[in-house]
Amino acid sequence: MSMYPRSPAGPGTWSGRRQLLRGLAAGVPALALPSLATASQGFPNRPITIIVPASAGGLLDVYQRFVDKLAAPFLNNQPIIIENRPGANLLLGADAMARQERGDGYLLTQALQIQVRMPHLQKVRYDALRDLTWILCLVTSPFGIAVRADSPLRSFEDLIAAARARPGQVSYGTVGFANGGHLLMEEVARLKGVKFNVIPMKGSADVIQAALGGHVDAMSDSASWSPQVQAGKMRLLVTFSESRLEKFPDVPTATELGLPIVYTSPIGLVGPKNMDPAVVRVLHDAYKRAIDQPAHQEILEKFDLIPGYRDTAGFTEEMRASYEREKAMVARLGLKN
Incomplete structure (x- = not known):
């Protein structure tokens, strides 16, 4: 659930901690139990x-x-x-x-x-x-970068080339400041040595409307773009999943393009x-x-x-x-x- 690789779970990790949590729950004083039971009755x-x-x-x-x-x-x-x-x-x-x-x-x-x-x-x-x-x-x-279907940005490489040619001018919409879509673009910019113009918005619906209306050059968000891509209104440039999405087999992952980023x-x-x-x-x-x-x-x-x-x-x-x-x-x- 992050950009960071997960360590494999070994003995004494999740299972051991669950046992500890259950043990702590079992240690609740008996006097507290009636009020808890009353609160949960019929919930x-x-x-x-x-x-x-x-x-x-x-x-x-x-x-x-x-x-x-x-x-x-x-x-x-x-x-x-x-x-x-x-x-x-x-x-x-x-x-x-x-x-x-x-x-x-x-x-x-x-x-x-x-x-x-x-x-x-x-x-x-x-x-x-x-x-x-x-x-x-x-x-x-999963997260990905998408553009309007008629955008001149036909690929992820086109997006990077445009950002390199026009530093800080290629805009993208994302949900709020420091949401996953924003951090992914910051990581992409850092690794590629380019700069984008982030336009934070209140929600995915707003981001999609801005992208479809041509108010931003691209959008970086979780899979809210999927129905629009399926409808032919948007084009997906790259995803940050571990493998290609089944519904979009022609869209490369970031790792395939040389970026060590996997994010859900x-x-x-x-x-x-x-x-x-x-x-x-x-x-x-x-x-x-x-x-x-x-x-x-x-x-x-x-x-x-x-x-x-x-x-x-x-x-x-x-x-x-x-x-x-x-x-x-x-x-x-x-x-x-």
Whole structure:
């Protein structure tokens, strides 16, 4: 879920830490158990609100609405309400979580990589390691660079040549400052010795509209471009996945072009701190059952999303590790907001 290679899991890594987490949970004083049990009885018995920190109609919004419909039958058929809060570099959901002293499971937000990156770039209103409960990872999304179908930039090499010929003038849209699409372009610019003009926007839908309208030369984003490429409205120049995407077999990966970059980003669920473990389990199990349904494959194929399930313990560990990796990457790229 980052630009960094993962170390192979060996004995005593994820499994050992999961056992430690379970051991700690087992050590909760008996006096605390009745209140936890009472809080989780019948959960959920009213609507759940999920904050999508991006514009309606973009990848994050469309995916969340789709998976919520699959999960609802396993959550007592309670309504799941989407609240779009675009802007602020996709952090408004995490901000809302931090304002809850004890999560009850009725207010959640999407878990995104940028939530563990931005604390290294600017002052944020939450502590990524203390204020959030990482419930599960649902999928991961590949990233790529796309242009309008009639763009004179026919290939990734054309994009680099244009940036070299016009330093700082070739523009691209991305979701917010320091999101994955932005960092990828910064890494590409560093490795190729060129400079681009980044145009941050509120959400993927805005980025797509800007690219299709010719307001930017290119877009760098997660797979929100996929439906537009399939429809012939955009052309995909390169992806940053481990291998070529099945739907776009003629599009090279960055590694094939000599760039040592592999990048995917998680989409999951996160809640406030101090959540009742029983409520976390209900949410985890409902959404795990949702992504296990054959219908979930439909949204994976639409946006070329990659299965990336992680349970609560595994996702928590991974995001904590990502927090440290992001710190190193921000320092390497010299980014400042």
